[in-house]
Amino acid sequence: MTKFLDITQTIGRTPVVRLNRLAPPGVELFVKLESFNPLGSVKDRLALGVIADAERRGVLKPGQTVVEATSGNTGIGLAMVCAQRGYPFVAVMAENFSVERRKLMRFLGARVVLTPASERGSGMLAKAVELAAAHGWFLPRQFENEANAEIHARTTAREILDAFAGEPLDFWVTGFGTGGTLKGVARVLREHRPETRVIVAEPDNSPLLGSGIGQARRADGSPDGAHPAFRPHLMQGWSPDFISRLAEDAVAERLIDRVVPVAGADALACARDLARQEGILAGISGGATLAAAREVARTAPPGSRLLCMLPDTGERYLSTPLFADVPADMTGEEIEISRSTPGYRFDAPAAPAASAAPIVLPAPKPEAAAFVDAALRDPEQPVVMFALEWCEFCWSVRRMFAHFEIPYRSIDLDSVAYQADDWGGAVRTALNVRTGMRTIPQIFVAGELVGGSTDLFAAWKEGRVQDRLAAAGVAFRHAQQVDPFGFLPGWLQSRA
Numbered sequence: 220m221t222k223f224l225d226i227t228q229t230i231g232r233t234p235v236v237r238l239n240r241l242a243p244p245g246v247e248l249f250v251k252l253e254s255f256n257p258l259g260s261v262k263d264r265l266a267l268g269v270i271a272d273a274e275r276r277g278v279l280k281p282g283q284t285v286v287e288a289t290s291g292n293t294g295i296g297l298a299m300v301c302a303q304r305g306y307p308f309v310a311v312m313a314e315n316f317s318v319e320r321r322k323l324m325r326f327l328g329a330r331v332v333l334t335p336a337s338e339r340g341s342g343m344l345a346k347a348v349e350l351a352a353a354h355g356w357f358l359p360r361q362f363e364n365e366a367n368a369e370i371h372a373r374t375t376a377r378e379i380l381d382a383f384a385g386e387p388l389d390f391w392v393t394g395f396g397t398g399g400t401l402k403g404v405a406r407v408l409r410e411h412r413p414e415t416r417v418i419v420a421e422p423d424n425s426p427l428l429g430s431g432i433g434q435a436r437r438a439d440g441s442p443d444g445a446h447p448a449f450r451p452h453l454m455q456g457w458s459p460d461f462i463s464r465l466a467e468d469a470v471a472e473r474l475i476d477r478v479v480p481v482a483g484a485d486a487l488a489c490a491r492d493l494a495r496q497e498g499i500l501a502g503i504s505g506g507a508t509l510a511a512a513r514e515v516a517r518t519a520p521p522g523s524r525l526l527c528m529l530p531d532t533g534e535r536y537l538s539t540p541l542f543a544d545v546p547a548d549m550t551g552e553e554i555e556i557s558r559s560t561p562g563y564r565f566d567a568p569a570a571p572a573a574s575a576a577p578i579v580l581p582a583p584k585p586e587a588a589a590f591v592d593a594a595l596r597d598p599e600q601p602v603v604m605f606a607l608e609w610c611e612f613c614w615s616v617r618r619m620f621a622h623f624e625i626p627y628r629s630i631d632l633d634s635v636a637y638q639a640d641d642w643g644g645a646v647r648t649a650l651n652v653r654t655g656m657r658t659i660p661q662i663f664v665a666g667e668l669v670g671g672s673t674d675l676f677a678a679w680k681e682g683r684v685q686d687r688l689a690a691a692g693v694a695f696r697h698a699q700q701v702d703p704f705g706f707l708p709g710w711l712q713s714r715a
Contacts, residue, residue: 231375235252236249246523251527260531261530265293283307286356288310291535308328313343317537340461341460392528450638451607486503501529656670676704
């Protein structure tokens, strides 16, 4: 058995595994499991690369604090490397990223500074820059740092070449966040396996690369504001609200053969399929990358071989929509199993409520007002929710409706179908004018406004929603001792 001098020596050499049930007929589909890195993600490589490079160049002094903006995985990797090498670490992270990520970083000794969700990736990056300048801390600048791409060229790419030595590799599929994996691996493939097509996946409702619009930059290469095509999306770690310098380099060097848009629902479905049909635990970004790979595989020539990157483990997403339908308490079927023998016990915890943030929108359009009116008058769909795909409050309502088996229509104003000419924004404005509310979601029963998520939960506890459903002829499952506020995710409950 191999012995290692410290934990960082175990980074890399992650396995390539063939999928046996999820690949379309006639092709071979492989995945590279970056969750096998010691802290569970591909960003362990980045963390080691940028810290080791800074040490070699003498720009990181012994005992100096490291600070970085992160959606979580880079921060976890840096917390590990900094803990091992004796550097204090401060992560700057938007509050809407999964709670388990910030807990892992703190468990590793890091401090986590949260920024408002409304400020997105640009806000947490600006805060990290501000902290570094004010306190003399070292900022790795993962989005521009060439050491990020270089470690992938030296490790990830070489592992792929070794895995497919003497064998064909027709497609390599990846997402992008910092752009380090994309640039580092794609450069090596272009040199040593030029026949391999590089496929990049991104959220369909936030097509930064697909838009063809460049990223405004400051003199140091950092982004100058949010990209105009950005929209909030489900894929944590993918596509911040700007195009990183490293990803832009990959575009400029023509390292990308195709960009594939991926819907959030498809990302969730593929992550669940990986777990339930292949026994592989991956996160939403891994599900999204697999969705892109399967899309490519459907039209690939017979006998094609594809490799898909799975950046991290599903355990990073326990408080996200990926696990929204996975109950903590026993289901009816599980209760029956428990009752099939003499002894059993179970609990049903409750949780407090939270509130949503207001959004200011421009003036309404008549055609949008007519659309809202028609949606609320539809007798076939009396329960209507105006929602956002990425919104945690909306996902809380979806969970409640699923639990009580309430049929409903969800009008997702940020989805691709509503993006042309900002139709979603026009509908939202008309909705706000009609109701006097500026928050999302807004839920209606038979054309009558119930309110937002917490309004719905409060009305349910009082029995008013049940009465409206019955009057409208909507069937639903009656369940006792269920506090609807418990459907809120953990990070919202913590702010209640």
